[in-house]
Amino acid sequence: DGVLKLMSQWEKEYSDSRITHIAIEGADVHLRQVWKEICSGDHNMIGNDNNGHHSPPQVLLVRPEEWRADLLNAKEKLSGAMSKEAARLIARQIVADCSGKLHE
Numbered sequence: 001d002g003v004l005k006l007m008s009q010w011e012k013e014y015s016d017s018r019i020t021h022i023a024i025e026g027a028d029v030h031l032r033q034v035w036k037e038i039c040s041g042d043h044n045m046i047g048n049d050n051n052g053h054h055s056p057p058q059v060l061l062v063r064p065e066e067w068r069a070d071l072l073n074a075k076e077k078l079s080g081a082m083s084k085e086a087a088r089l090i091a092r093q094i095v096a097d098c099s100g101k102l103h104e
Contacts, residue, residue, distance in 0.1 A: 004038065023060045025067075025087075036061050 022035050039056045068083060076086040 019057045021058045021060055022056075023062050025062045025064055032059065032061065 022034055022039065024035060036059050039059055064083075068077065068087075071090055072083060072086050076082050
């Protein structure tokens with residue numbers, strides 16, 4: 001329920017854009033299932049194009065090794081903690097680049 005509210009708020013604030021993809025990293029099966037259910041459901045606030053056609057966001061599963069090799073430098077790969085911190089910074093930068101705002 002909180003996820004739908006968050007997505008609805010996001011799309012109201014950024015009405016000229018819509019959520020098209022949701023990328024999930026990791027093995028949290030429950031999290032993946034929740035997002036898949038939300039994205040496959042009939043929720044008017046997500047995935048509608050300008051004509052009102054329902055086009056649900058794609059849920060993408062990403063393995064850490066698929067992106068770390070290209071985005072992390074050697075120092076960031078030394079430990080799990082350093083990798084996670086670098087990943088957080090990368091995620092924030094992606095959100096900032098896509099939304100024009102920096103999110104904490």
